[in-house]
Amino acid sequence: MAEPLQIAYSPCPNDTFVFHAWAHGLVPGAAAPEVTFADIDITNGLAERGELDVLKISYGQLPWVLDEYALLPCGGALGRGCGPLVLTREPGTDLTGRRVAVPSERSTAYLLFRLWAAKAVPGGFGEIVVLPFHEIMPAVRDGRVDAGLVIHEARFTYQQYGLHKLADMGEAWEQDTGLPIPLGAIIARRSLGAERLRELAAAVRTSVELAWQDPSASRRYVLAHAQEMDPDVADQHIALYVNEFTADLGEAGYAAVRGLLTRAAAEGLVPAVDPGALDF
Numbered sequence: 001m002a003e004p005l006q007i008a009y010s011p012c013p014n015d016t017f018v019f020h021a022w023a024h025g026l027v028p029g030a031a032a033p034e035v036t037f038a039d040i041d042i043t044n045g046l047a048e049r050g051e052l053d054v055l056k057i058s059y060g061q062l063p064w065v066l067d068e069y070a071l072l073p074c075g076g077a078l079g080r081g082c083g084p085l086v087l088t089r090e091p092g093t094d095l096t097g098r099r100v101a102v103p104s105e106r107s108t109a110y111l112l113f114r115l116w117a118a119k120a121v122p123g124g125f126g127e128i129v130v131l132p133f134h135e136i137m138p139a140v141r142d143g144r145v146d147a148g149l150v151i152h153e154a155r156f157t158y159q160q161y162g163l164h165k166l167a168d169m170g171e172a173w174e175q176d177t178g179l180p181i182p183l184g185a186i187i188a189r190r191s192l193g194a195e196r197l198r199e200l201a202a203a204v205r206t207s208v209e210l211a212w213q214d215p216s217a218s219r220r221y222v223l224a225h226a227q228e229m230d231p232d233v234a235d236q237h238i239a240l241y242v243n244e245f246t247a248d249l250g251e252a253g254y255a256a257v258r259g260l261l262t263r264a265a266a267e268g269l270v271p272a273v274d275p276g277a278l279d280f
Helices: 013-023 040-048 059-064 108-120 133-141 154-161 169-177 194-213 215-224 231-241 250-266
Strands: 006-009 034-037 054-058 069-071 077-079 085-088 100-102 128-130 147-150 164-168 181-189
Touching: 006 013, 006 040, 013 194, 013 215, 013 231, 040 054, 040 059, 054 059, 059 108, 059 181, 059 250, 077 231, 077 250, 085 133, 085 154, 100 108, 100 133, 108 147, 108 169, 108 181, 108 250, 133 147, 133 154, 147 154, 154 231, 164 169, 169 181, 169 250, 181 194, 181 250, 194 215, 215 231
Parallel strands: 006 034, 006 054, 100 128, 100 147
Antiparallel strands: 054 181, 069 181, 077 181, 085 147, 085 164
């Protein structure tokens, strides 16, 4: 019997919602994978080391792993009005020379932050500190860092920490490009072969469709891994990050990914990507 596929994604509601059906053997004809839950900085590292078959990673990590992994055209996180936020204790804080916490230096959030900061913080910020995303808001609140770059449900909860939104990286990106915000990518080992990759993409897409058809089916799974998140916040999280681009990147989705990586490469933030490397 073939070894089960090894997949890693975050415990965040959008991922558990998307992958619930596949992870529980509910996708017809697709075997359930073995799942590892890990924050994005960890999955980025797993991909760079080539350790698993299928992973959810940051689009910011993609240029480093495209030789070994293919980008799947579904299952990821893109959208509008869902970008990372820069938070501070005081409104209007000048970030020049300041200490900023980020969830990963290979994250899409970090690329968007650097592209924004090149214009908005011409004097340059100070030290970058990498923290798990759930530790960033407490670190800003407690004064251990001057600002924090946050993702996911922090959009809905940062005011509970007494924090202020300095800037919305998604707004800046959308105003500049008109494109959706590319956040998280689903990748799979190229060595699995073209036919298996197509089967995987079909399984992921079916898992998304099943989640939409019966949202209640994944409810227990989502909340069990949501780190004590309020159920209403989990619902907001899913509504924001699981959308048409999750079912299929489409022309606009691919344009967003290429646009981000091209701009980031021009700034020296990522290696240049061959135009055909994203093809599926």
